[in-house]
Amino acid sequence: MDRLSDTNANPRLSAEVLERALHATDIMVVLTDPHLEDNPIIWVNDYFCQFTGYGRDEVLGRNCRFLQGDDRDQPAIRRLRRAIDAGESVNVHIRNYRKDGSPFDNDLYVSPVRETPSDLDGPIRYFIGVQNDSTARIRAEAEVADRTREVHETAENERERFGMDLHDGLGQELAGVGLLLKALVGRLEDEGSASGALAGRVLDLVEEALSSARDMARGLNPVDASPYGLGDALRTLCDRVAESQPDIEVRARVEPIPFDDRREARHLYRIAQEALSNAVKHAEASQVLVTLHRTGGSVHLEVRDDGAGVPEELTEVGDAVPVQDRAELARRGMGLYGMRYRADLIGAALTVRRDDGGGTVVRCVVPDAASGPRAGHRARSGERE
Structure with missing residues (x-):
């Protein structure tokens, strides 16, 4: 001392x-x-x-x-x-x-x-x-990330399987029950039975349950098995957001791009879903445009809005963002790290930036995407505005 x-x-x-x-x-x-x-x-x-x-x-x-x-x-x-x-x-x-x-x-x-x-x-x-x-720590974190990626993919596959089982199993059974009830309601009405009204109410409940099951299945597995499933899913997503948010103009401009690797299509959809949610919930946007197109061998997904714009200090999504900013992202529920994680899973590059004209641009580029022209698939119109 x-x-x-x-x-x-x-x-x-x-x-x-x-x-x-x-x-x-x-x-x-x-x-x-x-x-x-x-x-x-x-x-x-x-x-x-x-x-x-x-x-x-x-x-x-x-x-x-x-x-x-x-x-x-x-x-x-x-x-x-x-x-x-x-x-x-x-x-x-x-x-x-x-x-x-x-x-x-x-x-x-x-x-x-x-x-x-x-x-x-x-x-x-x-x-x-x-x-x-920090080389050893980074290597250890990479190994943990690999294990996490495997768990994540397993969970995604199980969610997809459950969605298909829900649609093809319970959904089909409810549809069959609905057909039988329709026949029963018709017979009871022909006979003038007072039970016809009760049977009709049961039919309504079955149809509501069938609609809920289909919505759940679609939420679990929004990109269908067809090679053009991503484009269809993005258009449906934009339509549903536009219906629920009548004050916001939501447009989809989607090229008919087939995907051999459904993982890529599935993760791109979730990235678009999160970016669209951010534009609606956080940016106070009045217009949102979702685009999907191919340039060379790469597939480009972009979600552009005219809202308040992501804070400048939060645009560098990745390890460069300091810990306190990561906590702020999580607190605000902006999901930027979730989008980055999904992009990493498919080897894509994700950028989030403020647009010069105002608003935010989220862009995800998949280099050498596992997609290409397929014989026997007719190109479909991809733009809906």
Whole structure:
């Protein structure tokens, strides 16, 4: 305790102790000077050199971006640059590369070091970056994601099977009961029996139950088994939303695209369903357009609305979004991570952005989609407005 008090009382000794401590840690630490051109590195600890394979003479005077190699198109890098330009602290996950070219996942914490620590709005003297190798954690998370994906697909398949059983089993049985009741009602009415009215009421109840069973089956399995099932399902979805929301103009512009892989069609439908729900519930939109088209070998699904627009800080759907924003997304029920997860399951790219003219654009692109022209299937008109 006395020794610690001595270091606090002696700034020179305190700096020496701090530097030894930073060199002793197994976390990478760098210090940059924003007053010099390109905010170069002016100090690194020993572990940084040990882990990356770079010597100090190869690091000092360079901007930290050299660790990214040619891998510059990472959403987290944009967040990092914005935070540094604003003089703010930031935590991002980025991919960096050692001197030998091997990649590693990096949990990076960057904070400004101000001239006067107690003055949170004072001039910035340095930036400190603390980097932690998260490769093992990311690999473990990927394995968990694979297992989760398997469970999710199993659940989707079971839901589809249950929907088919509900339609083909209970639905058909109720339809058969309805036919018998119709015949019974007709006979009772011909005989002038007072029981005819009661039988008619029972028939009404059976028809209501049949309608409910069909709606449940459609909800569990909205994309039918035909190769053009996705287009039909999207048009039906838009029609149903338009009926329930008469103040909102909902249009579907859908090309007749056949799908060999029903998984792709099923997940694209759920993404469109969630995006359409967001436009209605959160965006206060007056117009929504759902489009499905093919460009080259890729299938493009887009849901565009003219509402309030998704908050700018929430448009980077993925690992780049900070934890507090993820909680906000969940609180608001916007389902952006659910859409991202479904896109990942089919190898698609999902983007969510504010439209220049107002509103939100959700776009999902499936590269090299497992679909194509089929002999014997006549192209059908795909646009309904």
